[in-house]
């Protein structure tokens with residue numbers, strides 16, 4: 001039975017994602033507990049292999065069909081790497097590729113899956129995952145004790161592995177599987193439009209979520225942001241409603257911010273939001289629900305209604 | 320073109336979630352159940368596709384608390400058919416189990432595109448779209464933010480991090496996990512929902528329930544609060560003062576402000 005751990009590296013144009021190093025660090029820890037090795041699969045970016053010093057073996061699969069992420073081509077390549085490596089555990093990020101491949105491979109490679117993991121430890125032969133469920137309101141402890149299993153891990157859950165330079169112990173170039181007759185073909189990549197506001201550069205962010213209820217009510221946070229002379233940022237639902245441009249979105253599919261202060265109004269603190277702001281130096285959260293997960297990362301919190309608090313803040317800062 | 324939208328009910332997360340005596344499920348007795356927000360996005364995108372192409376939209380859901388209102392609302396919004404799969408065991412069900420039930424039903428249907436929400440808040444063992452696709456041998460994509468489809472091909476935008484999106488062409492049939500429709504989900508007037516309810520029209524089909532695939536769930540527990548949030552109590556004016564003091568003490572705003 002295998003004792004190795006395999007990580008799928010994620011990259012954008014050859015630049016490896018921070019989350020990949022977090023997974024490699026965890027993979028090393030688990031593999032050493034089981035007496036196995038750490039393998040990393042890199043699809044479509046052969047040069048990235050040079051930055052994977054934390055891995056024992058890097059498997060490079062290169063083919064034009066995987067230079068940009070595409071579920072079907074990635075899936076076929078991963079099945080072929082899995083066949084070759086036969087790991088005990090496959091680690092993926094809770095990212096777009098992880099959501100596609102984790103779920104699909106759990107059927108196609110016939111392995112149980114623990115999703116939204118934030119903790120992962122070896123317990124004898126098993127891996128025990130701690131997973132977020134119900135938007136982070138509860139945690140679930142899941143025991144993975146099959147010969148093969150998969151976990152998708154939320155970004156920021158583990159410290160990154162230090163090994164970023166020097167190659168891996170060894171690198172092998174795997175022959176791509178048959179990638180003919182793909183039903184999914186990439187046409188292009190789109191990046192969001194710049195708006196002239198860079199929320200990642202701000203010292204303070206006033207951030208607003210669905211608790212604000214309507215576009216008209218945004219004036220309340222605009223007044224506070226104006227009084228402080230700082231930009232407005234927001235959770236995804238505000239952006240999806242078209243109330244603020246995409247460049248103002250904080251989180252997994254928006255921007256990762258690290259301001260000196262993050263003031264959150266009416267944001268529940270879903271895992272995808274926390275991923276983008278949990279490293280802020282100071283977090284102050286206003287949410288009427290005392291059980292909202294935002295209070296897990298906030299330094300100061302209040303359950304006062306934002307409609308009562310915002311005017312008080314603005315009046316005092318308005319000058 | 321035929322579109323099938325898989326929808327489901329979830330506990331309203333605004334409520335407090337308590338554990339039942341097994342410690343492996345939440346106590347569902349007094350909970351309110353609401354439609355999964357991402358399924359509503361999938362439905363909206365499907366209805367927009369219907370408007371653009373004349374496609375037929377069928378919604379399907381497992382029989383869970385208050386699901387009738389979700390299905391009738393979908394009909395009121397413009398779906399052509401609504402099907403409820405009955406005979407579902409109570410309580411939490413793994414996504415693999417849900418996918419098995421849906422796939423068995425889907426195998427008997429004709430469709431070009433299956434759409435569902437990108438995730439549900441209790442997906443402990445992965446997301447529905449990719450599991451259904453893998454079971455049916457279909458191409459799939461998660462975190463989809465726009466779908467156009469005609470002549471057996473869908474053009475979809477699949478969002479990666481940082482707002483970057485990949486545009487891909489997928490040969491149909493396919494399964495999509497929708498993150499956001501290109502416009503906010505439409506509103507169905509209550510009168511129209513009532514009309515739909517009075518007209519009946521909800522189809523029922525027995526679910527093919529197979530023995531459950533359970534991830535080795537040991538227990539549920541509340542997150543350990545890192546305990547760092549100091550809660551500020553008092554009237555709004557007092558709390559506002561405290562927050563300003565805190566910002567001032569960190570040198571983030573002028574002492575005079």
Ligand SMILES: Cc1cc2nc3c(=O)[nH]c(=O)nc-3n(C[C@H](O)[C@H](O)[C@H](O)COP(=O)(O)OP(=O)(O)OC[C@H]3O[C@@H](n4cnc5c(N)ncnc54)[C@H](O)[C@@H]3O)c2cc1C
Pocket residue numbers: 208209210211212234235236237238249250251252253254255265266267268269270271272273276286287288289292304305306307333437438462498
């Ligand atoms: C693949 C994927 C990527 C995602 N990427 C992102 C991302 O980048 N960024 C992001 O933010 N989300 C992202 N999400 C969405 C995320 O899961 C949540 O849906 C979202 O963060 C919720 O936003 P919210 O907190 O504003 O809304 P809700 O969760 O609805 O929370 C609103 C909060 O407001 C509080 N509230 C209500 N009224 C008041 C009041 N009067 N005063 C004070 N508080 C009040 C409520 O108690 C509640 O906690 C992503 C989801 C997926 C599946």
Ligand SMILES: Nc1ncnc2c1ncn2[C@@H]1O[C@H](COP(=O)(O)O)[C@@H](O)[C@H]1O
Pocket residue numbers: 210241503506
């Ligand atoms: N009664 C209503 N009439 C019109 N639009 C509504 C109504 N209730 C909610 N909405 C809209 O539906 C969307 C979601 O609302 P909510 O579920 O309250 O967050 C928002 O764009 C609301 O403006």
